[in-house]
Amino acid sequence: MSINHLQINEQGRLRHFLTTEGIDRALLVDILDYAESFVTIVQRAVKKVPLLRGKTVANLFFEPSTRTRTTFELAAKRLSADVLSLDMPISATQKGESMADTLHTLQAMHCDMFIVRHAYSGAAHFIASQVSSHVHVINGGDGCHAHPTQAILDMFTIRRHKPDFTSLKVAIVGDILHSRVARSEIYALRSMGVSEIRVIGPKTLIPDHIESLGVYPYYEMNDGLIDVDVIIMLRLQRERMHSALLPGGHEYFQRYGLTEHRFALARSDAIIMHPGPINRGVEIDSAVVNNKRSLILQQVSYGIAVRMAIMAMIMGHPQE
Amino acid sequence: MRITISNGEIIDPANNLHQTGDIFIDQGRIVGVGQCPDNFIAEQKIDASQQIVCPGLIDLCAYLYEPGQEHKATIYSETAAAAASGITTICCLPDTVPVIDEPSVVELVLRRSANSQQSKVFPIGALTDGLKGKALAAIDTLKSAGCIAVSNANIPINDTEVLRRALEYAKTCNLTVHLYCQDGFLSKNGVMHEGIMSVRLGLSGIPAVAETIAISRALLLIEQIGTRVHFCRISTASGLSLIADAKSRGLEISADVSIANLHLTDVDVNTFNTDCFILPPLREEQDKEALRAGLTNGTISNICSNHQPHQSSSKNVPFSMAEPGASTIEMLLPLTLSLVQETSLTMSQAIAALTSLPAHIIGAASGNLSVGTCADICIFDPQAVWTVDRNKLLSAGKNTPFDSWSMRGQVTHTIIDGNIIYQRH
Numbered sequence: 196m197s198i199n200h201l202q203i204n205e206q207g208r209l210r211h212f213l214t215t216e217g218i219d220r221a222l223l224v225d226i227l228d229y230a231e232s233f234v235t236i237v238q239r240a241v242k243k244v245p246l247l248r249g250k251t252v253a254n255l256f257f258e259p260s261t262r263t264r265t266t267f268e269l270a271a272k273r274l275s276a277d278v279l280s281l282d283m284p285i286s287a288t289q290k291g292e293s294m295a296d297t298l299h300t301l302q303a304m305h306c307d308m309f310i311v312r313h314a315y316s317g318a319a320h321f322i323a324s325q326v327s328s329h330v331h332v333i334n335g336g337d338g339c340h341a342h343p344t345q346a347i348l349d350m351f352t353i354r355r356h357k358p359d360f361t362s363l364k365v366a367i368v369g370d371i372l373h374s375r376v377a378r379s380e381i382y383a384l385r386s387m388g389v390s391e392i393r394v395i396g397p398k399t400l401i402p403d404h405i406e407s408l409g410v411y412p413y414y415e416m417n418d419g420l421i422d423v424d425v426i427i428m429l430r431l432q433r434e435r436m437h438s439a440l441l442p443g444g445h446e447y448f449q450r451y452g453l454t455e456h457r458f459a460l461a462r463s464d465a466i467i468m469h470p471g472p473i474n475r476g477v478e479i480d481s482a483v484v485n486n487k488r489s490l491i492l493q494q495v496s497y498g499i500a501v502r503m504a505i506m507a508m509i510m511g512h513p514q515e
Numbered sequence: 516m517r518i519t520i521s522n523g524e525i526i527d528p529a530n531n532l533h534q535t536g537d538i539f540i541d542q543g544r545i546v547g548v549g550q551c552p553d554n555f556i557a558e559q560k561i562d563a564s565q566q567i568v569c570p571g572l573i574d575l576c577a578y579l580y581e582p583g584q585e586h587k588a589t590i591y592s593e594t595a596a597a598a599a600s601g602i603t604t605i606c607c608l609p610d611t612v613p614v615i616d617e618p619s620v621v622e623l624v625l626r627r628s629a630n631s632q633q634s635k636v637f638p639i640g641a642l643t644d645g646l647k648g649k650a651l652a653a654i655d656t657l658k659s660a661g662c663i664a665v666s667n668a669n670i671p672i673n674d675t676e677v678l679r680r681a682l683e684y685a686k687t688c689n690l691t692v693h694l695y696c697q698d699g700f701l702s703k704n705g706v707m708h709e710g711i712m713s714v715r716l717g718l719s720g721i722p723a724v725a726e727t728i729a730i731s732r733a734l735l736l737i738e739q740i741g742t743r744v745h746f747c748r749i750s751t752a753s754g755l756s757l758i759a760d761a762k763s764r765g766l767e768i769s770a771d772v773s774i775a776n777l778h779l780t781d782v783d784v785n786t787f788n789t790d791c792f793i794l795p796p797l798r799e800e801q802d803k804e805a806l807r808a809g810l811t812n813g814t815i816s817n818i819c820s821n822h823q824p825h826q827s828s829s830k831n832v833p834f835s836m837a838e839p840g841a842s843t844i845e846m847l848l849p850l851t852l853s854l855v856q857e858t859s860l861t862m863s864q865a866i867a868a869l870t871s872l873p874a875h876i877i878g879a880a881s882g883n884l885s886v887g888t889c890a891d892i893c894i895f896d897p898q899a900v901w902t903v904d905r906n907k908l909l910s911a912g913k914n915t916p917f918d919s920w921s922m923r924g925q926v927t928h929t930i931i932d933g934n935i936i937y938q939r940h
Contacts, residue, residue, distance in 0.1 A: 200786065216715070295831060316717040317787035318833040338835070340717030375717060407711040438703075 201323045209509045211323045211332040214341040215382040223386050227351050230497070230504035237273065237499055246507045247276035250307040255297070255322075256335070257283040257313040262471055263335050263345075266495070267310045270502035279306070298325055307331065308506065316340035316375075331509045339373045345470050346379035348501040350387060352494050353425055356466055360387040366419055366461075367410075368395040368451060369429030369478055372402050373436070376470045377429060381408050395419035396451060399440040416451050423461040428453055428469040428479050453479045458486070466490050516558050516933065517541045523563025523894060525549075527570060528867035529874070529883030538568060540890040543933035548884055559935075561928055563894050569866045570882050571603025571891035571929065573873040575693070575771060576747060576819035577844055579605070579636065582623055583612025588824040588911035590624065593844065594633035596909035598937045600845045601893035601926040602820075604881060605634050609641040610668035616641035616652040618660035625661050633936060635891075637663045637877060639693060642681050648672040651681055655688045663877045664691045664745070669794055671699030671729065679736050686742040691876065695747045696729035696754070697721070697795065706835050708750075708796040712781040718834060721796050726754040734761050737768065745876050746770040748821055750795035752805030759814040769876050770814065772806050773821035774843055774850050779803075779916060789830045789837040790916040793821070810868060811860045817873040818851055820844045824912020842912035846903060848895065849922035856923075890933040899925035 199217040204210045209222070236244055252271040254264055264280060271278045283297070301309070308331045311319045316338030323332040336342040357363060365384055371377045371394045384392050385408075392410040394401055401412045413419030420426065431447065441447055453467070467479075467489040475481045483489060518540040525548065526533050532548070539547035539555055546552050574597065581590045597605055607624065609615035615624065621638050628636035640662030641652040647670075654665055665685055672678045685692045702725040707713050709720025730746065734757060737744050749755055749770050758770045775793055780800050784791045791797055809815040823840025830837050843850075851869055854860045874882025881891045903920045905913040929937035 197785070294833075313833065315833040315835045317835070320787050321833045337833075338717050378715070378717060402714045403709070404711045404714050407714070 201320060212343055212505050212509055213319050213323055213332065213334045215343045215346045215379045215386070216341070218382070218386060220386045220388065223347070223350065223383060226347055226501075226504055226508065227354060229508060230347075230351055230501045233500035233503040234497065236503070237496070242273050243275055244273065245275045246512050247271065247274035247510060250276045250510065251279065251305065252276045252308045252310065252506070253279040253281060253301055253306045254310045254335075255281055255283060255312070257311075257318070258336070260312055260335070262495070263312060266498045267335060267502055270499050270506060273499070274503055274506060295325065298322060302327060302330060308333065308510065310335045312336045314338055333505065333509070336375055338375065339378070340375050341379045342375040342470075343379045344498070344502055344505060345376050346383040347505065348494060348498040349380060349427065349468060349470070350383050351497050351501050352468060352490055353466070355497075356490070357424060360384070360389050363389050363424045364391045364393070364422060365389055365425040365427065366393040366395055366423045367427045367429065368416070368419070368453065370400045370432050371396055371405065371429070372400045372440075373432040374429050378408075380427060381410055385409050393419050393423070397441065416457055417460060420457055420460040424465055426453065426458070426461060426465060426467050428467065430470075430472065430474055431477060448477055451478065452476075453483050455480065455482050455486075458483055464488070468494060471495065517555065518559045518561065518930070518933065518935070519557035520561045520563050520568055520892065520894065523566050523568035525568045525884065526863060526866045527884040528863050529570070529871035530885055532884065533863055538884065538892070540930070540933045543890055545884055545886055545888050545890050548886060561894065565898070566894050566896050566927060568892060568894050570870040570884055571893045571931065572601045572848060572869040573604045573877075573879065573882050574602050574820050574822070574844065574847060575606045575817060575873050575876065576773070577605045577607060577822040578824065578840065579607045579611075580824070581611065581627060582620065587826055590627045590636065591631040591633065592909075592911045593822070593824065594628060594631050594636060597634040597844050598929050598931065599909055599926065601848050601895055601929050602634050602844065603891035603893065603929060603931050604637060604879060606637045606639050606663065606877065608668045609639055609666060610646055610670065614641050614646050615639070615662070616644055616646070616657070618656055621657060621660035621662055635931065637661075637879070639663065640665045642667045642685065642692060643672065643677065646670045648674060648677055651684050654685055654690060658688055658690050662690075663879070664693050666693035666695070666747070669695050669697070671697055671702070673699040675732065678733070679740070682736055682740050682742040682744070686740060691743045691745055693745045693747050694733055695795075696726055696733060698725040698729045701725035701728065705796070706792060706839070707784050708781040708798045710781055710799055712784060716784065716787065723751045723753055723798065726751045726795070727757060730754050730757050734766065737766055741767070744768050748773045748776070748795050748819065749806065749815065750776050750798050750802060752802045755805055755809045755814060759809070762814065769816045771817045771819050771873075772810065772815050774818055774847055775821065775841055775916065776806055777803065777810070777818065777854065778850055783916065787834045788916065789832070789834055790841055790914050790918070792834060792837050792839050793823075793841045793916075794839045807854065807858050807860075810854070811858055811864065816868070816876060818847070818868045819873075820847045822910070824910050825914045827913065830914045840914065842908060842910050842915040843917070844910060845908055846915070846917050846920070846922060848926065849924035850917070852897065852924040890930055892928075892930040893926060894928040895924055895926045897924050899923070901925055
């Protein structure tokens with residue numbers, strides 16, 4: 196059984212959206228093209244379309260999040276869906292029964308879609324395997340495994356500035372070990388045909404075997420950024436770090452912080468992205484955040500359009 | 516009762532026997548092999564034509580959860596599942612609740628298994644008090660109470676000084692230590708093998724060095740002290756070669772492997788399948804192949820089930836929230852037999868890995884069909900094909916990674932101390 200056996204149905208259509216792994220270029224481009232149509236909607240005076248009217252979307256966030264939850268809520272509301280946002284208690288002793296029971300209760304209330312964010316890898320797959328056939332699941336981030344909607348909105352952002360993926364060198368910088376964003380990005384970038392993907396960070400944050408995903412590890416930031424077209428900065432996930440992975444203090448910024456000096460090593464038209472939230476002075480310098488080639492805020496606004504497209508698509512709406 | 520098992524293909528590796536013939540049982544013991552004893556009149560006859568007759572199987576590692584976790588399984592439920600699978604002796608691990616670190620718990624386990632009247636249970640006692648890895652358990656008292664070995668179960672002893680003293684003391688008491696080798700610090704929080712699959716799945720991994728570092732540490736101490744140690748449930752090719760090397764240098768050690776590690780790899784976790792959340796973790800294809808080769812060349816002595824039943828609520832959760840363990844005891848025999856088709860392991864070697872070799876490790880009198888031995892016998896049809904259906908398993912645990920697998924080889928009779936405990940209808 197492949198990782199996609201749950202998310203793609205027999206007709207080859209998306210039933211859930213759990214991971215970018217195994218999603219081919221044609222489907223990715225479909226999603227990106229569909230998202231284009233929603234970009235204009237969010238800029239209108241009346242920002243709603245009735246595509247999901249009468250449907251109920253439940254945000255199941257087992258991990259705290261303001262940004263992702265807000266964008267999903269906005270996306271669902273702009274599609275005219277009814278939205279429930281549930282903050283699930285996070286506890287080390289939380290047992291599986293509670294999650295299964297919650298799901299069954301919500302299903303009994305006839306929710307049509309769950310957006311799930313959870314601290315444990317595989318949680319979205321688990322939920323997708325439990326729900327009945329008419330219910331759809333979107334992975335809003337599961338542990339260190341996947342954050343597919345973030346990857347799609349990043350592809351969308353890149354495409355808007357650099358439409359030819361095949362000539363691009365992309366560098367992803369930071370805590371690759373714990374990053375679900377990095378994993379989802381890598382699969383999406385490869386499907387889009389990117390010629391070279393680099394991961395940059397200290398050895399402790401770059402897992403052994405990362406090359407098996409088709410990327411090149413660099414442990415020196417200055418080497419890794421040379422001639423790069425796209426720089427994706429990741430936040431240090433200290434909440435996921437259990438052991439001696441990094442020294443304290445400013446050493447991480449000294450070696451891997453994106454400063455203006457380091458940014459100049461990349462191509463003169465390189466773009467900077469960051470899934471957010473940013474930690475100024477930890478992974479990225481304030482001056483660089485404010486640079487006109489930093490697309491961080493664009494990512495946020497494209498994120499709503501992209502999520503609208505994904506939600507509409509998995510609910511079965513063909514592209515307009 | 517006097518029983519004749521007639522016309523079976525007798526495979527008794529301990530006595531180098533592989534021939535068609537009859538076996539005669541009286542008063543719980545084997546009284547004749549091939550040759551009918553004088554004046555022997557059978558009260559019951561078992562026709563074993565087209566079937567293999569071998570010593571009852573001996574499983575050096577299975578979880579029975581009694582005392583303390585009877586909601587998962589009981590001595591009765593699991594020994595009954597074992598008996599129906601040809602297993603006549605099970606060694607249970609000491610991590611029950613309370614731990615098997617005092618004689619009263621040993622007596623409880625022995626009494627409950629005697630009352631169950633299914634497979635025999637030989638308890639393995641705790642190496643350290645409460646399995647906490649800090650103070651020695653009363654090893655000699657546990658031995659007198661009936662423990663056939665001592666072990667710290669799956670719980671690492673991180674304090675090297677404690678491990679050293681525990682090995683010295685176990686040697687003093689002349690008891691084999693069953694050691695499961697995994698460095699506690701490197702394996703903390705790990706839920707599967709650290710490799711390409713764990714990176715893809717974003718799951719915390721247990722690197723191979725967690726096993727090799729722990730094995731190396733133990734071997735160096737054993738070299739100095741001379742304790743008899745059985746390395747349990749080896750999972751890596753590199754760990755296996757350390758064992759092979761130490762054996763060739765003359766250390767009195769043995770090693771076993773869990774049946775799951777001979778058939779499954781980390782790729783089987785692919786879709787976050789919690790039935791593949793097992794310790795030791797399922798490693799890579801090259802590890803599986805090395806373990807198979809180790810069995811054929813004798814570096815590995817025996818195969819255990821590492822049977823760990825769980826309720827569905829423990830497995831029907833996101834991967835890292837599940838409890839580790841797989842229900843495997845009912846597949847131990849056919850999955851061992853399939854190695855005869857798939858590798859250069861002979862049928863005799865396969866049977867030895869489940870009978871004479873584990874018997875030798877724990878010093879059991881059974882595991883053979885010698886005249887005078889207790890009549891613990893397994894009769895099975897080597898051609899019978901059946902499909903694993905998790906809902907039809909006899910074990911209280913339906914958490915098997917072998918669900919829907921086709922098995923070849925099915926037990927028809929299990930005899931324990933001369934009584935027919937199980938008979939397939």
